[in-house]
Amino acid sequence: MTIFLQYAISGLMVGAIYGLVAVGFVIIVKSSEVFNFAQGELLILGAFVCWALIFQLKLPPWLAVAGTLAFAGLFGMVVERFPLRPMIGQPLFAIIMVTLAVGICLRGFLTAIWGGMSWRVFKPPLLPPEPVRVGKLLLPQQHIYGFFIAVVVVLVLSLFFKYTRAGLAMRIVAEDHKVAQAMGISVRRVFRNSWAMSAILAAIGGILLGSINGINIPLANIGIKAIPAALIGGLQSIPGAVVGGLLIGLLEGLSSGYIGHGVQDVVAYIVMIVVLIFWPHGFFGLETIERV
Amino acid sequence: MLNINNIEVLYFNVIQVLRGVSLEVRESQVVTILGGNGAGKTTTLKAVSGLLRTEEGQVSHGDIEFDGVKIHRKSPEEISRMGIIQILEGRLVLEHLTTEENLLGGGLIRKDRAGVKRDLEMVYGYFPRLKSLRRNTSGYLSGGEQQMLVIGRALMSSPKIMLLDEPSMGLSPLLVKEIFGILGTINQEKRLPLLIVEQNVKQALTLADYGYVMENGRIVLDGPVEQLRENEDIKEFYLGLSAIGERKSYREVKHYKRRKRWIG
Ligand SMILES: Nc1ncnc2c1ncn2[C@@H]1O[C@H](COP(=O)(O)OP(=O)(O)O)[C@@H](O)[C@H]1O
Ligand SMILES: [Mg+2]
Numbered sequence: 001m002t003i004f005l006q007y008a009i010s011g012l013m014v015g016a017i018y019g020l021v022a023v024g025f026v027i028i029v030k031s032s033e034v035f036n037f038a039q040g041e042l043l044i045l046g047a048f049v050c051w052a053l054i055f056q057l058k059l060p061p062w063l064a065v066a067g068t069l070a071f072a073g074l075f076g077m078v079v080e081r082f083p084l085r086p087m088i089g090q091p092l093f094a095i096i097m098v099t100l101a102v103g104i105c106l107r108g109f110l111t112a113i114w115g116g117m118s119w120r121v122f123k124p125p126l127l128p129p130e131p132v133r134v135g136k137l138l139l140p141q142q143h144i145y146g147f148f149i150a151v152v153v154v155l156v157l158s159l160f161f162k163y164t165r166a167g168l169a170m171r172i173v174a175e176d177h178k179v180a181q182a183m184g185i186s187v188r189r190v191f192r193n194s195w196a197m198s199a200i201l202a203a204i205g206g207i208l209l210g211s212i213n214g215i216n217i218p219l220a221n222i223g224i225k226a227i228p229a230a231l232i233g234g235l236q237s238i239p240g241a242v243v244g245g246l247l248i249g250l251l252e253g254l255s256s257g258y259i260g261h262g263v264q265d266v267v268a269y270i271v272m273i274v275v276l277i278f279w280p281h282g283f284f285g286l287e288t289i290e291r292v
Numbered sequence: 293m294l295n296i297n298n299i300e301v302l303y304f305n306v307i308q309v310l311r312g313v314s315l316e317v318r319e320s321q322v323v324t325i326l327g328g329n330g331a332g333k334t335t336t337l338k339a340v341s342g343l344l345r346t347e348e349g350q351v352s353h354g355d356i357e358f359d360g361v362k363i364h365r366k367s368p369e370e371i372s373r374m375g376i377i378q379i380l381e382g383r384l385v386l387e388h389l390t391t392e393e394n395l396l397g398g399g400l401i402r403k404d405r406a407g408v409k410r411d412l413e414m415v416y417g418y419f420p421r422l423k424s425l426r427r428n429t430s431g432y433l434s435g436g437e438q439q440m441l442v443i444g445r446a447l448m449s450s451p452k453i454m455l456l457d458e459p460s461m462g463l464s465p466l467l468v469k470e471i472f473g474i475l476g477t478i479n480q481e482k483r484l485p486l487l488i489v490e491q492n493v494k495q496a497l498t499l500a501d502y503g504y505v506m507e508n509g510r511i512v513l514d515g516p517v518e519q520l521r522e523n524e525d526i527k528e529f530y531l532g533l534s535a536i537g538e539r540k541s542y543r544e545v546k547h548y549k550r551r552k553r554w555i556g
Binding site for chain 2: 165168169171172175176177178179181182183184185186
């Protein structure tokens with residue numbers, strides 16, 4: 001039992017970070033229906049930039065993190081403004097291909113700047129590394145911090161969407177572009193904000209995962225797990241994305257514990273296939289309301 | 293205050309939909325545009341609100357003035373900020389949002405938050421039913437409630453003029469009467485001009501001060517409503533009244549003749 005809990009809990013903790021990144025993916029889907037296939041690369045971009053600010057530019061960690069998030073936000077806006085905005089009105093498929101291309105380019109540039117397979121490690125780590133003992137369990141402290149940071153960020157976001165004017169504008173655009181426009185809401189500004197937010201969430205995920213495990217280019221593949229997490233959650237739902245992330249994390253933790261490494265990277269996709277076959281709208285998919 | 297001066301509208305640069313439409317709405321007036329399907333009524337409203345652009349349409353000739361400012365090249369955002377608010381046809385509530393969130397959304401273009409709060413109470417005053425439904429998901433409201441909601445949402449933007457596209461569509465006669473009654477009250481109390489596109493000619497002519505009849509992208513008839521109500525063509529085609537029963541058998545012929553008279 002202890003060993004089961006050990007695997008399950010550390011899986012859930014990493015899962016919260018997947019959930020966080022998945023929320024970023026969902027925010028873009030909701031505002032513009034675009035699947036951002038560069039989400040994984042946005043994640044390693046944040047991780048590398050933060051690492052470089054601390055260990056190459058020698059900035060204090062808090063400043064480096066703040067700088068990274070600001071940079072990520074700006075970068076998200078640039079991606080929205082430069083390759084994507086001129087494509088508004090074109091087939092969704094073309095736009096999604098462009099995000100894929102952005103991701104591949106970004107991966108290339110990052111490889112050129114910070115190196116291919118070599119790991120960049122946060123040393124000293126950003127979060128305290130010593131495991132703590134909770135009852136019989138031995139939990140890595142970094143994961144606990146990561147979990148709580150992810151949870152707090154998602155809570156703050158939910159409050160933002162519920163109680164701020166900018167949040168309401170984003171929800172209105174998510175409902176209906178035409179109506180939003182008739183109400184005088186700038187759909188473009190909402191697109192821009194959602195890309196900024198999504199990139200910031202990816203960067204937070206990148207910093208957390210990077211400081212826990214170290215950074216290399218394939219870390220982007222973990223960022224891409226945001227997509228199955230979002231799909232499991234129903235694609236349109238922020239709580240759904242969190243649940244999707246947690247579920248994937250949990251199953252990864254269990255499978256790598258009981259079956260062994262290697263399985264864990266396919267678990268997300270197996271779960272996604274199963275969920276989509278049996279619950280095509282995911283667990284929290286928005287139903288279109290049809291009154292009779 | 294709103295002047296449409298001889299506009300032509302093209303979709304996709306080639307499909308001509310409006311062929312020289314002129315129309316005027318004066319201070320605190322209710323003006324209605326009547327006409328059958330495909331006449332170009334919705335297009336006229338969208339030309340004013342700027343939403344035409346989002347559908348690859350453009351005003352290719354003529355101009356539209358609001359309080360002396362030319363607006364036909366402005367974006368829908370700019371136009372709505374000038375106080376011109378269009379209520380799209382089909383009761384488009386933001387269905388997963390609550391009633392109150394829909395209303396607050398209407399206030400997003402405003403800077404004066406105190407005014408938004410005040411106007412929320414004003415809207416609940418006009419539509420008490422919305423107040424009791426304030427926390428309900430708007431997608432589940434009834435058709436009449438949804439129509440009230442989109443009118444209320446437009447009021448929350450503190451409009452200088454409201455453009456309504458077929459507010460009666462799909463509603464029971466009783467509800468239509470109720471909603472038109474409230475629109476009349478709003479017009480009177482707030483001195484708010486309304487431009488209403490309608491197929492429910494009877495209600496429209498009861499509420500409005502002045503009316504236009506559109507056909508095939510043109511205005512074929514216009515006048516004060518008292519005059520339109522007495523017009524034989526309107527009586528026959530829209531109000532479904534004909535002077536003598538037997539004439540009905542010659543309906544097709546008469547339609548043709550009358551139509552020609554309008555255009556000529
Ligand atoms: N987005 C569009 N693209 C091309 N043609 C359109 C578009 N919208 C309307 N039309 C055409 O313009 C004409 C007038 O339409 P509309 O203004 O909607 O009429 P009404 O509101 O009077 O029923 C119709 O023939 C319609 O097919
Ligand atoms: Mg129409």
